[in-house]
Amino acid sequence: MSFQVIMPKLSDAMVEGKVLQWLKNEGDRVQGGDVLASIETDKAEIELEAFGSGVLRKILAGEGQTVPVGQLIAVIAEPDEDIAGLVSAAPVPSKVEAPAAAAVGAPAAAPPKAEAPVPSKAEVPAPSRAEGKAAAPGVLAAPAPLEAGWVPASPIARRMARDGGIDLAQVKGSGPGGRILERDVEAFLATQAQRLAGAEVPAGEREFEDKELSTIRKTIATRMTQSKAPIPHFTVTVEVDMGAALELRKSLNAIEAQAEKLSLNDIIVKATALALQRHPAVNAVYNKGQVRLFKRAHIGIAVAIEDGLIVPVIRDCDRKSLGEIAREARSLIERARGKKLRPEEYSGGTFAISNLGMYDVVEFTAVIDPAHGAILAVGAIEEKPVVMSGQVVVRQRMRLTGAFDHRIIDGAMGARFLQELKKILENPVQLLL
Amino acid sequence: MAIITYREALNQALREEMRRDPRVFLIGEEVGVYQGAYKVSQNLLEEFGPKRVVDTPISEAGFVGVGIGAAMVGLRPVVEMMTFNFAIVALDQIVNHAAKILYMSGGQFKVPMVIRGPGGPAVQLAAQHSQSMESYFYHVPGLKVVRPSTPRDAKGLLKSAIRDDNPVIFIESETLYGTKGEVPDEEYTIPLGVAEVKREGTDVTVIGYMGMLHRALDVAQDLEKEGISIEVVDPRTLRPMDKTTILDSVKKTHRAVVLEAGAGFAGLGAEIATIISEEAFDYLDSPVVRVTGANAPMPYARNLERAKSPDKTRIIAGIKQALAL
Numbered sequence: 001m002s003f004q005v006i007m008p009k010l011s012d013a014m015v016e017g018k019v020l021q022w023l024k025n026e027g028d029r030v031q032g033g034d035v036l037a038s039i040e041t042d043k044a045e046i047e048l049e050a051f052g053s054g055v056l057r058k059i060l061a062g063e064g065q066t067v068p069v070g071q072l073i074a075v076i077a078e079p080d081e082d083i084a085g086l087v088s089a090a091p092v093p094s095k096v097e098a099p100a101a102a103a104v105g106a107p108a109a110a111p112p113k114a115e116a117p118v119p120s121k122a123e124v125p126a127p128s129r130a131e132g133k134a135a136a137p138g139v140l141a142a143p144a145p146l147e148a149g150w151v152p153a154s155p156i157a158r159r160m161a162r163d164g165g166i167d168l169a170q171v172k173g174s175g176p177g178g179r180i181l182e183r184d185v186e187a188f189l190a191t192q193a194q195r196l197a198g199a200e201v202p203a204g205e206r207e208f209e210d211k212e213l214s215t216i217r218k219t220i221a222t223r224m225t226q227s228k229a230p231i232p233h234f235t236v237t238v239e240v241d242m243g244a245a246l247e248l249r250k251s252l253n254a255i256e257a258q259a260e261k262l263s264l265n266d267i268i269v270k271a272t273a274l275a276l277q278r279h280p281a282v283n284a285v286y287n288k289g290q291v292r293l294f295k296r297a298h299i300g301i302a303v304a305i306e307d308g309l310i311v312p313v314i315r316d317c318d319r320k321s322l323g324e325i326a327r328e329a330r331s332l333i334e335r336a337r338g339k340k341l342r343p344e345e346y347s348g349g350t351f352a353i354s355n356l357g358m359y360d361v362v363e364f365t366a367v368i369d370p371a372h373g374a375i376l377a378v379g380a381i382e383e384k385p386v387v388m389s390g391q392v393v394v395r396q397r398m399r400l401t402g403a404f405d406h407r408i409i410d411g412a413m414g415a416r417f418l419q420e421l422k423k424i425l426e427n428p429v430q431l432l433l
Numbered sequence: 434m435a436i437i438t439y440r441e442a443l444n445q446a447l448r449e450e451m452r453r454d455p456r457v458f459l460i461g462e463e464v465g466v467y468q469g470a471y472k473v474s475q476n477l478l479e480e481f482g483p484k485r486v487v488d489t490p491i492s493e494a495g496f497v498g499v500g501i502g503a504a505m506v507g508l509r510p511v512v513e514m515m516t517f518n519f520a521i522v523a524l525d526q527i528v529n530h531a532a533k534i535l536y537m538s539g540g541q542f543k544v545p546m547v548i549r550g551p552g553g554p555a556v557q558l559a560a561q562h563s564q565s566m567e568s569y570f571y572h573v574p575g576l577k578v579v580r581p582s583t584p585r586d587a588k589g590l591l592k593s594a595i596r597d598d599n600p601v602i603f604i605e606s607e608t609l610y611g612t613k614g615e616v617p618d619e620e621y622t623i624p625l626g627v628a629e630v631k632r633e634g635t636d637v638t639v640i641g642y643m644g645m646l647h648r649a650l651d652v653a654q655d656l657e658k659e660g661i662s663i664e665v666v667d668p669r670t671l672r673p674m675d676k677t678t679i680l681d682s683v684k685k686t687h688r689a690v691v692l693e694a695g696a697g698f699a700g701l702g703a704e705i706a707t708i709i710s711e712e713a714f715d716y717l718d719s720p721v722v723r724v725t726g727a728n729a730p731m732p733y734a735r736n737l738e739r740a741k742s743p744d745k746t747r748i749i750a751g752i753k754q755a756l757a758l
Binding site for chain 2: 154155156157158159174175176179181182288289290
């Protein structure tokens with residue numbers, strides 16, 4: 001184990017320090033806590049203590065020499081350890097002049113580079129300190145500056161990053177010494193969808209092209225895997241007679257004062273909110289061994305966009321009028337397609353609706369967002385013969401398929417919810433209450 | 434369910450097993466006429482007579498040896514240690530004989546024996562009588578080691594220990610003898626080698642037994658108010674260790690804190706931390722934290738005794754360290 005002794009930053013204003021005196025000589029064995037040298041800062045004289053044990057192998061800043069904060073001034077290592085790499089790979093601070101006319105014993109370090117890392121108290125992992133010593137943070141364990149690509153992260157954070165295709169270097173760690181924790185990756189995932197731009201990799205000479213997934217595609221991949229693997233999905237389908245709902249829409253849109261024309265989807269959103277209020281067990285999510293029941297109906301509507309989809313959320317659908325829902329939905333969908341949504345506009349949903357009716361899809365099943373316990377898949381309206389009161393008549397029919405998380409919702413619960421939704425849509429006047 | 438003391442639960446287990454199987458007998462210092470130094474063997478002499486409730490001189494190596502011999506020829510002895518610290522003088526009998534005879538006889542002799550009695554720190558018993566003796570035994574292949582923390586566990590596990598064909602070290606606690614808890618009215622046993630989640634939680638797994646378990650449950654209640662959800666796992670049997678329950682819990686919470694009343698060096702926390710890092714590494718969000726007694730003999734003075742033991746403050750600090758709070 002080797003340790004780098006660097007010029008510590010002892011105050012916010014300190015940019016350089018002067019080695020007054022070395023109290024240990026090259027070749028001396030030192031223990032963690034031993035005073036190595038006295039340092040003069042802009043304010044005071046400070047004793048520089050060793051944080052690691054070993055032999056003081058090399059002194060790189062002679063007595064009387066002034067060196068910038070963060071510069072390597074000595075190396076502690078075992079007698080037989082190779083320290084050549086350590087000495088040459090010494091971090092050189094940016095924005096600080098290298099010591100002019102390096103004196104005898106000055107570092108054989110690389111010339112200063114603007115992008116070279118500046119070890120400072122805030123940015124590097126805290127050195128393992130001798131217990132109970134309130135000493136200057138002058139010595140870092142060697143691996144930190146040596147392995148430039150190394151990012152401290154907990155195993156679960158690494159696992160999540162691997163599964164989600166996340167580069168940990170982009171994640172800010174909040175743990176000890178800047179370690180990336182589970183919560184940091186979760187936070188990163190939550191904000192990552194903001195950056196919707198795709199990144200392309202130049203194609204090689206091969207017969208295929210490996211293309212990086214865009215950020216949103218990566219997020220979708222992660223979320224969908226997170227959903228399908230652990231959530232035991234089951235689906236239930238009902239067929240709804242949409243005659244009355246279409247009539248209602250026609251009448252409402254005929255009102256001239258109604259500036260925002262209603263879409264069928266708006267009616268389905270409002271009806272779903274009402275059904276969720278009546279079946280709160282479906283407005284829920286499985287959360288670490290518990291069921292979290294949502295008190296409000298925030299409904300996400302899946303919107304296809306270039307290279308993926310995004311699910312903007314209409315909040316409190318149960319409390320909003322059809323007109324309000326229509327207005328909000330229109331604005332959200334437009335901004336979703338223009339990639340202009342703010343994160344809070346596509347998070348915090350409690351339930352989601354996916355509608356593929358415009359693609360003439362009659363019936364399909366959707367994948368549950370891991371933040372929800374269920375999702376509704378809406379098919380196209382078809383004209384078809386049905387038997388009503390003993391007569392074959394042509395009706396406007398639509399299929400709704402609910403996918404539910406079986407850990408918290410059972411078949412009958414899902415079926416009752418869909419039955420409720422069917423009843424509301426077939427008697428849609430109640431949506432105006 | 435009846436609410437009875439830990440002491441009564443042990444007494445019931447002994448009585449029921451002695452009634453059930455005439456080969457079971459109790460031997461030790463003061464177990465008969467005095468009815469046990471901690472009154473665990475109350476009324477047993479009266480019911481079963483001096484052939485099955487045997488008072489001995491102060492001679493642990495001797496009467497543990499008697500137990501081993503009796504077990505080898507077909508009886509099922511329960512040997513009482515007045516305190517487990519006294520088992521040190523019988524260590525050769527326990528480690529070199531009880532634990533190894535099945536192996537060295539090529540399976541010809543089994544030793545179905547229970548050695549039981551109180552151990553661990555209590556109140557002002559000083560350096561020699563406050564030791565967490567389990568760590569001396571769970572290192573030894575051939576022994577099973579049980580530490581029951583509640584009346585229900587004490588009864589169910591002692592019955593299983595008596596029925597087990599291997600030597601079982603069954604360490605009770607002076608401070609728990611008077612504690613009360615629910616015990617099923619009907620006949621039941623609790624298998625050896627099965628841990629129990631004593632409280633469910635989602636943020637951090639705290640593993641502990643005996644006094645540490647009760648302290649952990651107490652802390653869990655306190656920290657719930659701060660929004661920290663703690664899962665408390667009681668291993669109950671230290672060898673064989675129920676790894677599955679511990680690992681399942683850590684895979685859920687991603688963080689673990691192990692509590693030990695005794696000194697931490699090479700203790701159970703070291704073993705559990707290793708199991709977790711070997712088998713649940715990819716699930717961890719922070720290094721396993723150990724909160725243990727100081728690496729020092731137990732002082733007699735009350736204030737120093739408190740300073741040596743992991744108190745609530747230190748347990749809370751350990752939990753927050755695991756959560757990087």
